[in-house]
Amino acid sequence: MVEQVSRRRQTKAGASGGPIALPIALQMATNGSCGGRGHCLAPMHRGSLMFSLHTPQRQVEEHENQQIRGPTEFLHLQVLIPLMNMLYYTQKKKPPQDASCRLCCRCGNQYLVARRGHCVHQEECHYHWGRLRPTPAAGGWQIQYTCCSAPIGSPGCQVARQHVQDGRQQDLRGFVHTSDKELPPGAHPGIYALDCEMCYTTSGLELTRVSVVDSALRLVYDTFVRPDRDIVDYNTRFSGVTAAHLAHTSTSIRDVQAALLTLFNAHTILIGHGLQSDLLALKLIHSTVLDTSVLFPHRRGLPYKRSLRNLAAHYLGHIIQDRMDGHSSSEDASACMRLVLWKMGQHADTQR
Numbered sequence: 001m002v003e004q005v006s007r008r009r010q011t012k013a014g015a016s017g018g019p020i021a022l023p024i025a026l027q028m029a030t031n032g033s034c035g036g037r038g039h040c041l042a043p044m045h046r047g048s049l050m051f052s053l054h055t056p057q058r059q060v061e062e063h064e065n066q067q068i069r070g071p072t073e074f075l076h077l078q079v080l081i082p083l084m085n086m087l088y089y090t091q092k093k094k095p096p097q098d099a100s101c102r103l104c105c106r107c108g109n110q111y112l113v114a115r116r117g118h119c120v121h122q123e124e125c126h127y128h129w130g131r132l133r134p135t136p137a138a139g140g141w142q143i144q145y146t147c148c149s150a151p152i153g154s155p156g157c158q159v160a161r162q163h164v165q166d167g168r169q170q171d172l173r174g175f176v177h178t179s180d181k182e183l184p185p186g187a188h189p190g191i192y193a194l195d196c197e198m199c200y201t202t203s204g205l206e207l208t209r210v211s212v213v214d215s216a217l218r219l220v221y222d223t224f225v226r227p228d229r230d231i232v233d234y235n236t237r238f239s240g241v242t243a244a245h246l247a248h249t250s251t252s253i254r255d256v257q258a259a260l261l262t263l264f265n266a267h268t269i270l271i272g273h274g275l276q277s278d279l280l281a282l283k284l285i286h287s288t289v290l291d292t293s294v295l296f297p298h299r300r301g302l303p304y305k306r307s308l309r310n311l312a313a314h315y316l317g318h319i320i321q322d323r324m325d326g327h328s329s330s331e332d333a334s335a336c337m338r339l340v341l342w343k344m345g346q347h348a349d350t351q352r
């Protein structure tokens with residue numbers, strides 16, 4: 001049945017510039033040829049396409065709420081999403097071998113850096129900040145960026161001053177461990193939700209704000225953080241942090257670690273969404289965690305994950321991350337705590 005549907009779609013697929021019919025996409029992915037059609041998935045035409053899929057979970061996490069209009073559409077989604085993942089896992093660009101060369105985590109281009117991490121050449125970064133999403137189109141399906149609705153492989157709709165790297169897993173210095181110290185009799189190690197924001201520096205993504213909320217939804221710790229290295233991009237669209245926020249901030253990541261090690265111990269339950277990313281930014285090793293991306297799994301299972309925004313809207317009826325000036329870590333931490341409280345309430349109801 002898939003073949004029949006595919007053949008019908010193939011005959012409807014337009015020439016260059018039209019949406020990709022699924023069988024053509026599959027052929028391109030497996031044979032490496034595109035027949036000169038537009039929006040190509042073939043290796044020779046991919047360009048920055050593959051790197052645009054660098055976070056496949058995030059790219060497709062909202063997908064489960066997309067309306068599926070009929071069996072044909074469902075069949076296409078069943079094939080299209082695994083295809084996107086397959087392309088990602090098999091075609092992801094390898095990190096450059098040259099020590100002075102970096103791979104931009106936004107556009108996928110390589111760039112050269114000097115000893116202190118500054119770019120050697122002044123080169124703009126053209127990228128898409130949105131996710132990729134399969135979208136029904138005349139004659140087939142088109143994979144589009146959610147930021148601008150442009151088809152996959154299109155030149156970036158955003159322009160930044162320079163390329164940037166993630167770099168968090170390259171610098172493993174400065175990690176601290178929550179302590180296993182004895183608590184006074186009757187004391188509770190605590191339950192907290194946390195969320196971090198990061199900006200790009202010459203060494204990659206670094207912590208720039210952290211918020212901690214307790215189980216009564218009180219904001220118990222919230223601070224901007226001055227990164228150790230020079231900031232090259234405030235990542236304001238996602239971090240909500242600007243130069244003005246850090247103008248009078250001298251708090252370092254070590255100050256934050258000291259504060260959190262006082263607040264937490266090894267038995268403290270830490271709640272977050274994709275918490276590994278926050279712990280990596282904090283350089284904090286802690287193993288008693290409750291991750292809302294695991295607690296509320298995607299119906300397709302891993303590697304798919306639902307976004308925090310999606311979960312908050314669905315279970316709490318609360319819209320978050322809707323501000324034009326970027327995310328707020330206090331809002332996100334609070335949403336994580338509320339989701340866990342909601343889940344506990346549901347569990348309590350079923351036990352009665």
Ligand SMILES: [Zn+2]
Binds near residue numbers: 127129146149156157
């Ligand atoms: Zn875009």
Ligand SMILES: [Zn+2]
Binds near residue numbers: 104124
């Ligand atoms: Zn770039």
